Amino acid sequence: MEEQLKRINKYLSEVGYCSRREADKLIEAGRVTINGVVPEMGTKISQNDVVEVDGKPVVNSKDPFVYLAFNKPVGIVCTTDTSVEKDNIIDFIKYPKRIFPIGRLDKPSEGLILLTDDGDIVNKILRASNNHEKEYIVSVDKPISQTFIQRMAGGIPLEELGKTTKSCKVEKLSTFEFKIILSQGLNRQIRRMCEEVGYPVARLVRVRIGPIVDRHLLPGQWRHLTNAEVKLLIESVAQ
Numbered sequence: 001m002e003e004q005l006k007r008i009n010k011y012l013s014e015v016g017y018c019s020r021r022e023a024d025k026l027i028e029a030g031r032v033t034i035n036g037v038v039p040e041m042g043t044k045i046s047q048n049d050v051v052e053v054d055g056k057p058v059v060n061s062k063d064p065f066v067y068l069a070f071n072k073p074v075g076i077v078c079t080t081d082t083s084v085e086k087d088n089i090i091d092f093i094k095y096p097k098r099i100f101p102i103g104r105l106d107k108p109s110e111g112l113i114l115l116t117d118d119g120d121i122v123n124k125i126l127r128a129s130n131n132h133e134k135e136y137i138v139s140v141d142k143p144i145s146q147t148f149i150q151r152m153a154g155g156i157p158l159e160e161l162g163k164t165t166k167s168c169k170v171e172k173l174s175t176f177e178f179k180i181i182l183s184q185g186l187n188r189q190i191r192r193m194c195e196e197v198g199y200p201v202a203r204l205v206r207v208r209i210g211p212i213v214d215r216h217l218l219p220g221q222w223r224h225l226t227n228a229e230v231k232l233l234i235e236s237v238a239q
Contacts (some may be wrong), residue, residue, distance in 0.1 A: 007043035008032065011051065013119025016065065017058050020099055020123050022080065026053060028079070032205040065118040066099055067225040067233070071217035072113050078104045088106060089115070093222055102209075106188055111136070111206035112214060114225075114233075124237035125210070135208035138190060139177050140199040146172075148197060152180065156193045161186055165193055176202070210236045 006014075009023035018026070030038050033052045034045055045051060051058045070093060072078070078101045079088050089101055093115070102114040102122050108120060116122065125132050153170040157163075168182040191201050207213065213234040217223065226235070 005046055008039055008040075008043050008051065010046055011045055012053075012058065013123065015058060016117035016119060017053065017098065018080065019119050019126070021126070022100065023119075024132040036142055036225060065121075066076060066095070066097055066098065066116055067118065067230050068093070068095070068222050069214050069217065069225055069229075070113050070115060071214070071219050071223040072105050072110055073219040074110050077107050080115060089113075092220075100187070103185060105206055106191075109204040109206065110219060111204075112209055112211055112212070112217075113206070114212065115222075120176065121234065121237060126185070132210050133181050133183050134185075134210075135162050135179065135181045136175065136190060136192070137173070137179055137205045137207055138201055139203040140194060141176070141202050142174050142199060143175050144178055144199070148199060149178065151197050152178075152193055156196050158186065158189075158196065160192065165189060 002199070012018055012023040012026070013020045013030075017023070023032075023104050024041065026032050031054050032039065033055075034043060034049050036050075036052075036139060038177045063118065070088065070089070075087055075094050077088050078119065080090055080100045082088050082091050082125055091098070093099075095115070097117060099115045102116060102125050103113065135193045149172055153168055155167050156165045158165065163186060165186065166182075166184045168183070169179075173179055182189065186192070190204060194201050196213050202236045212225065212229055214223075
């Protein structure tokens, strides 16, 4: 029977080391070796190959996957590179097992972010085709008009990114506050949208990711997702 070969980035994702996207970055930086040799992007491995990152063997853990909900405070950076960023999410949480954030929430923003060692679900959530909703409560520095709500909901051309945002759900909550639900994940999307129409963001809080909501976690607190939440999360990205 012919042995099944697997791409190195997929392997690192499946064993819970990092997402495929992060794996590609590690490979490109020359930090991954296969049997002591730095591989090319897309190299396939067999079950007998020895994979190392930064000279340390990658272990295929058989432990159940970890899924965390974390209320990220302002100032914490969503990166796993603890050597670069002092205020990074990994050092802040100090979880005893290697985990990584699903997506990003920029440094000035706060609220819900999920972390896991399940690389497969990270890839599924990050795929735009899944239309995975994220809900935010946003405060701006001047009274919100109906024109603002309509423009935000209809899509905003972002010249800096060369893209127009998808239509989305926007609701005015108070004079200076609105709710927005996105199924798109452009870099600093909400802040860029608001700046484009002349409404700088004063505060941005994410309150929901797909089916996961938590209004009880205080900033800086985290918890494990319940089995029911994990089931809902997996179902929400099933194709």
